[in-house]
Amino acid sequence: MQSDNIYIKITVKKTFVSFLLLSVSSSVAFAGTKLLTSLYDRTVTDSTLVYPGNFHPLPQAGDTFWRDSVPETIRNSYIAYGEKYLGKSWPALPVTEFARFKGDGNRTGYEQLSFNRRRQLAALVMAEITEGRKRFVPDIINGLHCILEETWWGIPAHYGKNIPTYEDQTVDLFNAETAGLIAWTAYMLNTDIESFSPQLRKRIDNEITRRILRPAAKTDYWWKRAGMNWNPWIASNWLACILICEHDRKQQTEGVAQIIAALDCFIDSYPADGGCDEGPNYWDRAAASLFDCLNLLNLATDGRIDVSDNQKIKAMAAYAYKLYVGKGRCVNFADANINTMALQLNVAYPFGLYIDDPVMKQFAAYIAHKKDFARHAAEIYDNSGNWPALARELFLIRNVNGLIKEEPREPLLKDVWLPDLQIMTSRSRNLFVAMKGGTNGESHNHNDVGSFIVYTDGSPLIVDPGVGSYTAKTFSKQRYDIWSMQSQYHNLPIINGTGQKDGRQYAASEAKYSKGRLSIDIAKAYPEEAGVRQWTRELKMNGKHGIEITETYLLDTMRTHPQIVLMCAMSPDTSVPGIIRLGKHRVEYDPSQLSLTSSGIDELLDEKLRGIWSDGLYRIVMTVKSEKTGGRIKYSIK
Known part of the structure; x- marks a missing residue:
């Protein structure tokens, strides 16, 4: 095995996607403990993995839980944030802006437009879930249709051609992230979408199948063997799409098996100290995205896949606060910046609950306190790019009363x-x-x-x-x-x-x-x-x-x-x-x-x-x- 960095060209349907910064040790299969595979027995999992259509990890929109169990101030924050988008048009995505990356190298122009669309949809969905009056449904329907009409859901930096084509559905981070957002929207608002048009609900499943489920399963993407953030970030969204939108039992079980194998490559690549060599800012989409997967696997197998006591998983979580400086700043080695907290609240608290880490739970409570989450729950993500990861936000507020009771404490380790x-x-x-x-x-x-x-x-x-x-x-x-x-x-x-x-x-x-x-x-x-x-x-x-x-x-x-x-x-x-x-x-x-x-x-x-x-x-x-x-x-x- 060579030992220095390599420049990778990935051939997908005769297109080339260029990507740097995978050290070879992060881009090959690792011989390791295969932690998840060791828990995954096909016979047992076939009997315990939830069947298509029966995955119910959260109360859906309209359930009284969201009005009776979530504090009013938090609900009001999401509702007020969603109201900013009521009746608003959906930002255009000019193909010339997509093509710009191949011209002058600029990637932020298209990304901002694309992310703003997704922010708008997520904000409306959160508002509807927490209010439950169907006031936001028409705008959500329009947003869904708008995004379904996009030729490709990813970003130009991850695409081989200068413009997207219908045939080339390369699976990248944001193709997967968008699919996850659409899938969770379809799950949470299933009744409203079906009531508006069964054809729209069917199209959601068809588009997710075409854009991520089949390409991810059938293509030997490098990220399935990688020890960096692409692996769990994509896998967390791919898994959600399988559990929510896949109707074929054979495809479902085979997809889950592939995801488990990919996640084992990610876990085995990590050192025992849990360190993330991509830098603290990437923890949110490395170890934290692994947790997103572990949480879904646990829910989808009736607790059969549970590694919450594993010491490496605990160490991977703890990395987020071990490199915390103070005043919301983290050590910024690698591609990191000082002003970004090493972890996002909406994953920190659920992850802390999963591994029962009091330091992480208290750190999450500290973040919530400093950002006044109780009154400004929606606004705290305004500067965090693709606001927010919908599933993370939902799992957070499902447990928000525990967060509120937690003692806030800044992890100033000596x-x-x-x-x-x-x-x-x-x-x-x-x-x-x-x-x-x-x-x-x-x-x-x-x-x-x-x-x-x-x-x-x-x-x-x-x-x-x-x-x-x-x-x-x-x-x-x-x-x-x-x-x-x-x-x-x-x-x-x-x-x-x-x-x-x-x-x-x-x-x-x-x-x-x-x-x-x-x-x-x-x-x-x-x-x-x-x-x-x-x-x-x-x-x-x-x-x-x-x-x-x-x-x-x-x-x-x-x-x-x-x-x-x-x-x-x-x-x-x-x-x-x-x-x-x-x-x-x-x-x-x-x-x-x-x-x-x-x-x-x-x-x-x-x-x-x-x-x-x-x-x-x-x-x-x-x-x-x-x-x-x-x-x-x-x-x-x-």
């Missing part, structure tokens, strides 16, 4: 170590630090082996820039031409003018951890031309002494002096030799060892990153003065 992912976090007084080892062949990788970030009272101090708006370049061979993917714009050394290289072989070694302290050799993360034999970075959280960093290096040659980069979220004051002032904090260094330059890099920020780094982003370069090929540099953050 020390965390994920040995497989090689990520540590530590907090002391008002400082928080996170550092990573790992490899440069991770999914959604940035070249950042050995990088660290520092927060003060939950606010960013020394930072990872994160990821800008996705374009065609983001998931292509040119990914590492993007500045924010390069080690030179992370908190790392530049050695002989050279940054780190992408690929699984470019990795940390000699990792040694004790509470609040991590030492790793990052020399192997650099290519041969860097001429580095050893670069051991040791970071230690040292109480009142702050965070201490020691760089011990040995070079084969010195063509240019080594440099150490620090990316800062505020303008640094470097007027006093030996001190870099960052607001109330400072970086202390030995001016006889290091010289400094600093500059703002606002011109590199796109619209998304400008929104995140509203106070600017600054780059400090500390250059080693010594002419020797070996040495030791110390500096601290207080």
Whole structure:
């Protein structure tokens, strides 16, 4: 098996879909425990898997549960949000906007239009369920028909042609996500849809069969063997469509068997520490989407498939709060941004209930409290893209009274170590630090082996820039031409003018951890031309002494002096030799060892990153003065 990243071309009906950022370890079948398969015996499952037409996981619209058991303020929030769309037209999806991705690489224009359609439908459905007066049904019917008329339900970045065609129903994330939304709408409002037109209800089943059920079952998609978010994200929607819209028993059982096999590939690819190398923001559609599947499998098999006590599943859930910084921010290694909570409320609480994790349940209650969910349940998803995952929202409010009773608590863990992912976090007084080892062949990788970030009272101090708006370049061979993917714009050394290289072989070694302290050799993360034999970075959280960093290096040659980069979220004051002032904090260094330059890099920020780094982003370069090929540099953050 090769070890570095590969550029994958997937042939589907003679069309090519290009996708980058699957390390080989994430795109092949894994030999592992096969956790779900071990519970899946065809004879037993045939007798226990719910038969087509008999899946009833939730009370449907019109059931008094939604009016009698959901608090009035929460119901009113969904109703008021849905009222914004009453009588509104449905956004057009111009084919020229779809084709734009193949032209200039822009993917956000079409995505926003498409997601807005789905947001509108979900908002109307939630309003109708919680009000139960059929006031929103006509608009829902129009929305369903509008989306059913779309040629393809996915997004252009995941499609081989510049325009969608009726024949090519490639299964991607948002083709599946839309199918899930339509299926859950059909389930919840089945009586109203049938009353309006049995032909419409039949068409829903036919379109879901044509667009996802048959293509997903008959095509050997790479994501069925992947250890990243495409696998459970698609599977969770595919499974919902099978349970709600599949009428053929043989197709149903075979589809469920395929999903179970796919999910086992995903689970087996994960390390024992539960770490998600795609970054915390992808947890919501990685481990959390796995939970969506586990929840449905449990309901559809009368509890036969239940892995809620499995330690790896528990660890995969806990990752979401283990990398939590505070003030709604998470560690943003890989394709992540600081301002996005590591988990969404509508999956956090049900997942916490499933595995009986008090920290996760209390964290969910904390999120609900901070966002005033009791009065603004619908509005909290306004900035979360495709608002909301309908099934998640329904399962949340089915259990909302338990959430309300839960004690809110922010999970400010003192020390965390994920040995497989090689990520540590530590907090002391008002400082928080996170550092990573790992490899440069991770999914959604940035070249950042050995990088660290520092927060003060939950606010960013020394930072990872994160990821800008996705374009065609983001998931292509040119990914590492993007500045924010390069080690030179992370908190790392530049050695002989050279940054780190992408690929699984470019990795940390000699990792040694004790509470609040991590030492790793990052020399192997650099290519041969860097001429580095050893670069051991040791970071230690040292109480009142702050965070201490020691760089011990040995070079084969010195063509240019080594440099150490620090990316800062505020303008640094470097007027006093030996001190870099960052607001109330400072970086202390030995001016006889290091010289400094600093500059703002606002011109590199796109619209998304400008929104995140509203106070600017600054780059400090500390250059080693010594002419020797070996040495030791110390500096601290207080």
